[in-house]
Amino acid sequence: MQVMDSANRPIKDISERIRAAAGDKTPLRICGGGSKDFYGLRLQGEPLSTLALKGIVSYEPSELVITALAGTPLLELQALLASQGQCLAFEPPHFGAASTVGGMVAAGLSGPSRANVGAVRDFVLGLEMINGQGELLRYGGQVMKNVAGYDVSRLMAGSWGTLGVITEVSLKVLPVAPAEATLRFDSCSQHQALDWLNHWGGQPLPLNASNWLEEDGKGTLYLRLRGARAAVQAAALRLGGERLDSDTNLDALAADWSASRDLRLPWFEQRAPDHCLWRLFIPAATAPLPLPPEARGPFIDWHGAQRWVQAPRSSAAALQKLAHEAGGSASLFRAESPYQISATSDFDIYAQSSAAGRTSALLHARLKQAFDPAGILNVGRLSAKW
Template sequence: MEEALSLCMARIRDAAAAGTPLRIRGGGSKDFLGEPAQGELLDTRGLAGIRSYEPSELVVTVGAGTPLADLEAVLAGQGQRLAFEPPHFGGGATVGGMVAAGLSGPSRASVGAVRDFILGLSIVNGRGELLSFGSQVMKNVAGYDVSRLMAGALGTLGLIVEVSLKVLPRAPAEATLKFELPQAEALRRLNAWGGQPLPLDASCWLQEAGVSTLYLRLRGAHAAVEAACRSLGGERQDDARVPDDWRLCRDQLLPWFGDRAGRDLWRLSVPQTAPVLDLPEAPLVEWHGGQRWVAAQPGEGERLRRIAQDAGGHATLFRAGAGSAGVPRFHPLQPPLGRVHRELKASFDPAGILNRGRLYPG
């Protein structure tokens, strides 16, 4: 890993001196996310390997090029997990890509996002300098938390070298309940359940073949899960089958995602308490109402962004169809926030060579 790091640092220094943009890429599983990055390829897969792992301390430090599946397998061997369930979107997903994309899976609303589990990390900035932030303890966080700033930056602020993550034990018990409910009633129940001492972990509402269904996953102590199953009702699903179903939801492999037929896939992030929205068709709803996936025809993006904004959220063009070339992927920033973005980019990458254009065109 040290040799690969030295090569990456030298490559970035040379590119900065020449003003040559670099396109940072690990396994390429999230190449679809964001705007197309400009520049020559800088492959991160040489920055691989678990640097340290203390199961008793619930901390792992791992190279950015490490396959995500390898890390999860090591954690599973110790009865531990990445609680935020990062999506893979393909077999090549890496730890660095996981952090850079900042995406979380079905458990996000209950346990937190990727950034909430980052204890520290090292990056190479746009000057070719190796910088380290944070540590391996949560209480070390003070002042401006640069480590968590890298989550979702899509490599525009620096090449992630390694990251220290908080991990959690696997829950002793788990159950998934099924309810046939219209969207409004599903949202009402999710909001009500959220105010009760229930071991809620994940939820997914969708409509298929005219049937509206809410799936609710519970995780926690055996007694708590069993008591919740008795009090909530619903149809308990086969414990042996549902882990695969939640994985398919996490990686957008459910039939609902495959039936887009060339349409755009939009992600609406709204408050969990937002009501049923006036969307082109019934969405797939996750995160207890906070994340709503919408399949839409090209040209509907502006309307979807207005709907999300009116609900107190924002909309992202997550996967673009052939007819949406030139449509901005991310919700336009308000001027004050746009200024902060530009100033951060100028500070970390003054020559503007790292993943140029990946977040916003230009």
């Protein structure tokens, strides 16, 4: 299904704006819907909007591929997919109705099903971008086996606009699962939940997403199954727990999982005024972490690999040390106030102090130099150095 002519785009104005800015070293801040402006070290530079780049370029339901311009609202793209019984399986967070396709890729964030289906970068088949010299570049295509050499299209996922302006994206889509079930396990400790999740993860079960949290001193594990009807039914009977997906509860369950995706569950919204929201990304099999006494949490998803913690900014070193010792990282995801950007220094001082961290920082710096030699795009968003 061809929806619009991809050549009919305001690319020239953006390229000229970037070339002029590179010439006089004027920082530019790439702006989509602004739904993720809370994240990063700082927002700096003259706004450069991508919202004029709006529309579906092409959609081939039988080929499981959709191509959209970067400023296309994510809700609009997902509604089109839903009309054909398809979806973005990685469940990208929205953080607001203004979320765009380009921002989704630039942020590189994935929702509750990430541990089961993969991350956003795994679904990017190709993209078009304008680098820091105003050059229009195209990487990848609309099929999976199209990469020879460095896969730049997936490199852009999670780059937060520091390497270039994404103008168009081709994505792999998947059919909506035939069946789904949500199970609840009450009076489940964190240790028990992690043991179960890691045990189940090694078995042929249709595990799609999980949440564990503690409220009023009691732990609860929520488990979502997705897949063939027979597989979901057999797994639900085998695993036990209380099945929540009755005919009258389906809409409420979908809303709860969407709230989990966008961090809008009560656990996230009932955060103390002086507490930040910290994201710990660690190996899923890691035992419960001895959090600082001033911390609240964790809220666990991705079957144990992603753990959210509420704690004051002063807990940074303790949380980063815990995550680093577990083989992962910790970052300040949301600041104390919705009007603040999340961090004031580099995200993970421990990761950067290690040999692997220094190598990673060097690679990032070289990529920045290659794509944006004048250093004008989203300056300071991810690093205080550029």
